[in-house]
Amino acid sequence: MTDRWVIQFCHCHYGPFADVARQYAVLFRDTPYKVLTIYLTGQANEAVAAQSASDEVIFLDFPSRAVAGLKLTPIRSFRRIAASRDVALVIAHRTKPIQIACLATRLPVIGVHHAFGDYRRASRRWFANLFRHRLALLGVSDAVRDDIRGRLDWPPDRIETLHNRIDVNAAHQALASRSEARDALGLPADAPVIGNVGRLHADKDQATLIAAFARALPKLPEGTLLAIAGSGPLENQLRRQAAALGVANRVRLLGQIPGVARLFRAFDLFVLSSDHEPFGMVLLEAMIAEVPILATNCGGAPEVVGEANRLFPLGDVEMLAGRMIASLTLPTDTADHDRLRARFSDQAARQRFFTLKMTENILQA
Structure with missing residues (x-):
């Protein structure tokens, strides 16, 4: 029986984002799923890999200029990795990884937003609506969630909250x-x-x-x-x-x-x-x-x-x-x-994540 994987796709590992990766990786601890965390930018770092709490970590190490716009090389790299294993779900943090994951695969994607105003641009709203049949969104607070809901006319259960948390x-x-x-x-x-x-x-x-x-x-x-x-x-x-x-x-x-x-x-x-x-x-x-x-x-x-x-x-x-x-x-x-x-603990987040309708629809499919 082959392993089933969840890919977590992060823009970088700087600042709080290595811990953000940990927060989402531990959701799948003691489940049938393995977690692969991919960092789009940022050099390989053993301490970051350990902090990510994942079964596997890949550092693509693209310079920032190489991911400006929607460049084909990052899309091809992500597509190749995703095709190498049985993937059930992609969790993508921030706009660029969300867009790459949607373009590179036909997999369901949960996009996590950590800031206000991510859908202020009409082009981003157009992109999200284009992939809404397999894209769901999480805000790190109700305030961020409501900001997104105010920009996208989607069913409420496609735009939910999963609070940041701490070990x-x-x-x-x-x-x-x-x-x-x-x-x-x-x-x-x-x-x-x-x-x-x-x-x-x-x-x-x-x-x-x-x-x-x-x-x-x-x-x-x-x-x-x-x-x-x-x-x-x-x-x-x-x-x-x-x-x-x-x-x-x-x-x-x-x-x-x-x-x-x-x-x-x-x-x-x-x-x-x-x-x-x-x-x-x-x-x-x-x-x-x-x-x-x-x-x-x-x-x-x-x-x-x-x-x-x-x-x-x-x-x-x-x-x-x-x-x-x-x-x-x-x-x-x-x-x-x-x-x-x-x-705001890992345990509380895990309980909420697996009872969200978006999660149930994807993982039970």
């Missing part, structure tokens, strides 16, 4: 202790710390975070610090803002920190200030560390956070300042860890 046990075991995390980040052992992790870019809106921190500081516990981990084009602007508000000695711009997720116990409160984050993996990382969370009431963040009293409107300095004060001065009793396991 709860592995992530918990990897956590540094509070003292180790503080040492690694250069933070004092006894100061209350409000944390933020993200690129220093306008869409992360750390400017509102700094303004709200300055507004709240007189009512925050003595010695409270704001620590922002990340790098980006707004670093100097944010430093100038902190100086102008008189809080430069209380705001720590930590730069890019490798493996920062294991250091979240350094924080007493985590704030996501982003503009329309499609999901917000950092929120799950804060949950793992059992750190209280505040987040903007937009994008996918409300689905993760759940409680309205931990959300604030984008750019609302006054409300965020009030939420900071309440979070650091009043006792909090949240069930984040239970919510994490129930909704």
Whole structure:
């Protein structure tokens, strides 16, 4: 009896996408299916191959210019690989892999979208409609799903949600202790710390975070610090803002920190200030560390956070300042860890994936 395969097709393995590959590969653990993960761009990497948690990993290693547009060579490469085994399904992440998989094979394709606006272009809507008879789509949050549904007039069960998730046990075991995390980040052992992790870019809106921190500081516990981990084009602007508000000695711009997720116990409160984050993996990382969370009431963040009293409107300095004060001065009793396991764990995703109508229709065919 020949093995049946699921091909997972990723644009690259940089940033979060090696873990994204892991998230989808483990869906098929202890099933009759083997998983082949293919990376369209990016050099072969043993650590990435191991992290992908797949039965086989192939790095096509095309340069970005070689996959611009719809070039024939990547299509032929994917067709050749798919033809070499008995494939039941292709799971393709992002637009380019979705298009290549549809053009290269006659297989059913589930396309996973990780951002807003992927079907803003008329050409992409035309392509999706051309292959709608064997293409189904997933958004990483209800917000992304609804964005797609607003662009494509498809039956709802052809455009569904499968939330991003985390390996709860592995992530918990990897956590540094509070003292180790503080040492690694250069933070004092006894100061209350409000944390933020993200690129220093306008869409992360750390400017509102700094303004709200300055507004709240007189009512925050003595010695409270704001620590922002990340790098980006707004670093100097944010430093100038902190100086102008008189809080430069209380705001720590930590730069890019490798493996920062294991250091979240350094924080007493985590704030996501982003503009329309499609999901917000950092929120799950804060949950793992059992750190209280505040987040903007937009994008996918409300689905993760759940409680309205931990959300604030984008750019609302006054409300965020009030939420900071309440979070650091009043006792909090949240069930984040239970919510994490129930909704955003590998086990929860596997249960949902195999009960989706799109999955049942493909795998039972």
